Amino acid sequence: MQVFNCEACGHLIYFESLQCVHCGASQAFLPDQLRVGILPRAGDVRYRACAHRHNISLCNFAIEASDPQPLCVSCRQTEWLPDGSDPANELRWAKIEVAKRRLFYTLARLGLLDPHGHRVAEPRFSLLADLPGQNPVMTGHASGMITLNVVEADDDERAKRRQALHEPYRTLIGHLRHESGHFYWDQLIANSEHLERFRALFGYENQDYAQALQRHYGKDPLDNSWRGQFISAYATSHPWEDWAETWAHYLHMVDLLETAASYGTCITVPDIPSTGQQLIQNPLGPVPPDFSVMQSQWVPLTLLHNSLNRSLGHGDAYPFAISSPAWDKLRFVHETISSYRSRATSQGG
Numbered sequence: 001m002q003v004f005n006c007e008a009c010g011h012l013i014y015f016e017s018l019q020c021v022h023c024g025a026s027q028a029f030l031p032d033q034l035r036v037g038i039l040p041r042a043g044d045v046r047y048r049a050c051a052h053r054h055n056i057s058l059c060n061f062a063i064e065a066s067d068p069q070p071l072c073v074s075c076r077q078t079e080w081l082p083d084g085s086d087p088a089n090e091l092r093w094a095k096i097e098v099a100k101r102r103l104f105y106t107l108a109r110l111g112l113l114d115p116h117g118h119r120v121a122e123p124r125f126s127l128l129a130d131l132p133g134q135n136p137v138m139t140g141h142a143s144g145m146i147t148l149n150v151v152e153a154d155d156d157e158r159a160k161r162r163q164a165l166h167e168p169y170r171t172l173i174g175h176l177r178h179e180s181g182h183f184y185w186d187q188l189i190a191n192s193e194h195l196e197r198f199r200a201l202f203g204y205e206n207q208d209y210a211q212a213l214q215r216h217y218g219k220d221p222l223d224n225s226w227r228g229q230f231i232s233a234y235a236t237s238h239p240w241e242d243w244a245e246t247w248a249h250y251l252h253m254v255d256l257l258e259t260a261a262s263y264g265t266c267i268t269v270p271d272i273p274s275t276g277q278q279l280i281q282n283p284l285g286p287v288p289p290d291f292s293v294m295q296s297q298w299v300p301l302t303l304l305h306n307s308l309n310r311s312l313g314h315g316d317a318y319p320f321a322i323s324s325p326a327w328d329k330l331r332f333v334h335e336t337i338s339s340y341r342s343r344a345t346s347q348g349g
Contacts, residue, residue: 086129180251
C-alpha cells in the first residue's frame, strides 16, 4: 500500500487516515484520484464524506459532489449486513470494511475497477453471521456476490480455523483477495482467449466441484506433496481454487511490493553479496516493472519481512516457498491483468 503526505503540513499519513496527527487536518481518500487529500479543502466543494465516516466503520473514502449516492464506491458494494443490534457484528463489519477498502484500492490501481464506480462488472459483498437453527454461513462466491462469514473478523476464531485446517496463513484481506479471484475468473478467463492457457496451467475447470472439495478435505492434512506444483494445499482441490489462491497471492505481492517501494526500500541479501543492492520497484507505478523483476525482488523482500517479524518475537509473516510451476501461474495472472489493462486503455476504458 502506498503511503501519503498531508497536503497541509507534509507529515506522513496513511491510506486509512481520517486526520493528520501532526496538524489535525481532516483527511479523506479520493477514489477518483486514488490518493489521500484534505476534506474539505477551503473553497473546494468537489467532494463530501461517505455516510459511514462517522459511525463504527470510520470510512475515510470521499464521494464526488456530483454523485447522488450517500455511500462511497467501496461501501456501496456491500449489499447485505449482519444483525447490527449485536455489537460484535458491528465491530466485525467495521474490520471487514477496512480490508475491503484495501482490496478496492489494489483492484482500482490494477485497472480492474472503475474508481468512479461507473463500471458494471464489479464484485458485490454479502457480510453475514450465523443464525441459530440455520446452516452456518459459508464464505464463497456465486454470480458476482462474495459472501463472507463475519466471524472471520474475530482474531481468535480465525486462528482456530487456521489451525484446524493446517493453514499457514489466514487473514481477512486474504479471504477477500481469494474470493475476488473467483469473481475475476468469470470476468477475465471464462469464454476468453486465455481459457486454453489457463487449462494448460491449472487444469480443466469442468470437473465436479463438490466432489473435488470432498476429496480435498478427505486427504491427510499433513501431506506436503502439493508444494512442488501449487501455491497452497487448498489450491490442489480444484482448478478454480488453484486460480483463486494464485490470484490472491499475486495481490499480496503487488501490495507488499508497493508498500516497500513507497518507503524507498533497498535490499542487499547478506549471503548473496554479488547481487548488490536492489531498490524495490513499484508494480503499480507509472511504468510497472516486468514480472521477472517482481519475481527477483520478491524473495529478498519476504526474507527481510520475516527477519523483522522474528526480531519482534513473531512467526514468519510470509510462510511460503514458491515452486517453479507456481511462479508460472503467478506470471499468467500478471499477464492476464496486463492484457486486460492494455485493452481497456486502447478502448478508452
